[in-house]
Amino acid sequence: MALFRLSSLCLLSVHKALETSSAALPCSPIPTSPAPTTNTTATGFNTSCIGGRRRRRRRRALVSKSGRGGRRTVECRAAVVEDVDKEVLVPAEAEAEEAAEEYDWREEWYPLYLAAQVPDDAPLGLTVFDKQVVLYRDGAGVLRCYEDRCPHRLAKLSEGQLVEGRLECLYHGWQFEGEGKCVKIPQLQEGGKIPRAACVRTYEVRNSQGVVWVWMSEKDPPNDEKLPWFEHYAKPGFQDTSTIHELPYDHSILLENLMDPAHVPISHDRTDWTAKREDAQPLVFTVTERSSRGFAGHWGRSKNPALMNFLRFQAPCVLSNDLEFVDKAGVKQYFSALFLCRPTGQGKSMLIVRFGASSRSPVFNLVPEWYFHQNACKVFEQDMGFLSSQNEVLIKERVPTKELYLNLRSSDTWVAEYRKWMDKVGHGMPYYFGHSSLSPPKQPAVVEQAPVGLVAGISASFPAKGGVGTQHAPNPANRYYRHVVHCRGCRSVVKGFQTWKQTLVLLSLAAVASAILASAQQWKVVFLASAALFLAGSSFCSFVVSLITTNFIRTHRRL
DSSP, X not given: OHHHHHHHHHTOOTTHHHHHOXXXXXXXXXXXXXXXXXXXXXXXXXXXXXXXXXXXXHHHHHHHHHTOTTTTOOOOSSOBOHHHHHHHBOOSSOSSOOOOOOOOTTSSEEEEEEGGGSOSSSOEEEEETTEEEEEEEOTTSOEEEEESOOTTTOOOGGGSEEETTEEEOTTTOOEEETTTEEEEOTTSOXXXXXXXXXXXXXXXXXXXXXXXXXXXXXXXXXXXXXXXOOGGGGSXXXXXXXXXXXXXXXXXXXXXXXXXXXXXXXXXXXSSSSOOGGGOOOEEEEEEEEETTEEEEEEEXXXXXXXBEXXXXXXXXXXXXXXXXXXXXSOEEEEEEEEEEEEOSTTOEEEEEEEEESOOOGGGGGSOHHHHHHXXXXXXXXXXXXXXXXXXXXXXXXXXXXXXXXXXXXXXXXXXXXXXXXXXXXXXXXXXXXXXXXXXXXXXXXOOOOGGGHHHHHHTSTTTOSOOSTTTSOOTTSHHHHTGGGOHHHHHHHHHHHHHHHHHHHHHHHHHHHHHHXXXXXXXXXXHHHHHHHHHHHHHHHXXXXXXXXXXXXXXXXX
16 A cells, blocks of 8 residues: 555556555455466576477477578477476466457547547547548537548648638648538639548547547447446546557557566666565466456465455457555545557557546645656656567567467466457457467558658647657657657646746846946856856756656666
């Protein structure tokens, strides 16, 4: 409980919700989920990647079949002890393989954006897998979502503008409104009628609990029963802090990372003064639900198995971790961490993070919200290097994860559950990497903008809104692009501190000039002291801007 209070009070870092939130739920801490594995030896020394003749032959067959002859051919140097593997690793094969179930990724709701962050004065281009859409508010404030393609000459409508509540393509000025109907073509001859085909495909959207969701099906009406609903966020007085992040790796890699509490003490050691590497320990897991819609269960620390978290993964890409407890006054309190993920293409994803609680310490309100946002960015940056490389390996190896991962019972149960869920439903996705099966992308990712048009393209589009320079360039490794451009609050803070910095620099120059011109010694001292204070204030403004916009780099990685 102390860890939870400290985390809520200080930084609310993304992964610490999984590490510190714990609910006292009566359950048996028995890891029940099977997971991908390979064999290890009984010794504690360096061992191989492949154990057992049968499994080795199967893997070599896969290597030969795929034509990548160097994959995982290191032999074991010590005797293989199967009993130790069964005790430490989750079985490589499921006890009972479940058949694939009917699934269509389009028949789902995907989180598009935080409703509060949708601009009022410009369209917003977004992506779901390989489908590009444009989101905007019409003249009545109603959210509209179209295919991001003008029917005239295929120009991006998200590069357009809003004119009297209508979405205008900036190529030739065609305007659209409502259900995608074209209402104006400037080049149309007098008396001519707008062709019926001059319309854009529309997608249904819902604003639910502050999040804009899109229904991607083009043939079936929205299924509101599939629209996620989070009970705690509907409770009176429940408060939350929400952020948006673009990330340079696949959504499946992202979800694996978010449902992996074992890495938090190591990867995020001292990030928020609560994660400590000496707290790394075996975890206990109990899977309570499995279906084509996802899975759920309890997990906790082996040193305190009475306190268990409840984690739920819900198709297509929603993860939650909840806590309920009774405080000292006997009042029931709630804490929730939500991770709403959206696939945005090969090797890319967008994440909406929400931390909510039924009550907060008054000290919490003294910490500016941008500080929580920059810390969440830092947490992602601490993981970014190895998650991006993990993404590359999956693409290059082109084998199921059970041939690559060594999942432990005491840390990786949720990862195994997630990849096995993909085995059941992956056939209905554009591409996937499952535990026992996979379907890699059939076409390589397309780079939309050449470097020569990079700055011009981002300068003309929201949310950079006229920004130029590397800070504003759409680089998924750049914090400004990954978060700040999607956050009105952080953009406003950056702009405000930049203005103050310039003002204070001018004031310091004026104070120095006054000190030079002053004849009295005491006035020279006053003006010079003022100049020093102004420069100190300017430096503080630079520090805040840098804190919000600059990537975190580990000390041992700095040159």
